[in-house]
Amino acid sequence: MPPRSRFAALRTAVLAVPGDGWHLPTPCEGWTVTQVFQHAVGDPAGADPAAVLEDALSRAAKAWAGADRDATELPVPLRPRGAYVTALAPTPGDDEVAVLLRYLGRDPRWSAA
Known part of the structure; x- marks a missing residue:
């Protein structure tokens, strides 16, 4: 998934x-929703997590802007494991948020309800 798509998925999730x-x-x-968000953006987000979203996405976009688009490999810390468990393979029909959650080893159908 291209970085812009991941950023859009994170933005959609946070604003929801x-x-x-x-x-x-x-x-x-x-972990609470706030703690997972803080983990995704790096630094503690304070009382209003959505307020730091644009800055975090901007910093990430700048980091990816320096990547060689013609490179066959990029030195990024991608791995076959999610945050704490084995990454799950995407399934047909997954949207970008579901793909990201599966990469982190989480079931996108999980609900706190």
Whole structure:
């Protein structure tokens, strides 16, 4: 998935979190939505996680802008493992968010409900 697509997927996911949803649990045992977001963007996001989103995406875009588009390989830390478990293969019909969650070893169909 190209970086711009990943950024769009993260933006879509963050903007879909309701204001009172940042404290909810996630499939990452013991982690709230805020903690997972902070992990994705790097630094603690403070009281308003969505406020730091554009800066985080801008920094990531600048980092990818220096990549050689003709290179056959890029020195990035991609691996066959997700954050803590084996990455899951995408399935037909997965959108970009589902692909990202599966890469992190998470089931995109999981719900806190």
